[in-house]
């Protein structure tokens with residue numbers, strides 16, 4: 001057998017070979033140690049806790065990561081890149097679309113945030129995006145159940161607003177804000193239902209049933 005007789009090649013550390021495995025406990029190569037040696041170590045951003053946390057829906061997390069940095073391809077950004085199309089918000093059909101309009105000023109998304117506010121206790125988004133992210137980062141710091149539910153609801157709302165916007169532009173599909181909120185509510189409820197091991201305080205039970 002070729003594989004069985006193939007000798008194991010041991011790479012000797014030298015000037016031409018990076019000693020990326022020497023930090024491992026037994027000085028043998030490991031992918032984990034190599035990755036830690038090779039990757040670029042940036043300072044952790046202060047908002048990481050509201051974007052990356054245990055039990056968040058991964059696609060919500062990724063979309064929020066892009067949104068927090070205001071890197072979503074809104075119409076105004078496409079125009080800045082030289083891609084010219086109708087710079088009109090597809091959700092309200094009244095104003096130009098930019099990040100702030102889409103998530104704060106649009107009458108369609110405002111209705112969704114109102115429902116999220118009423119049912120999930122997430123404050124209405126009345127501040128600018130950066131200020132709101134700073135507020136959420138400070139207020140929702142920690143791993144309490146209520147912080148988890150707020151972060152979960154926030155990420156889901158941003159995700160479904162963006163998804164609804166894309167569905168209207170690219171598929172010509174349109175739903176009422178009530179239907180979008182119903183979907184957000186189902187996602188949050190399903191996630192919270194999975195967390196049956198949380199302390200059954202009155203507050204936790206109320207959140208799970210909201």
Ligand SMILES: [Zn+2]
Nearest residue numbers: 089091092106
């Ligand atoms: Zn709008």
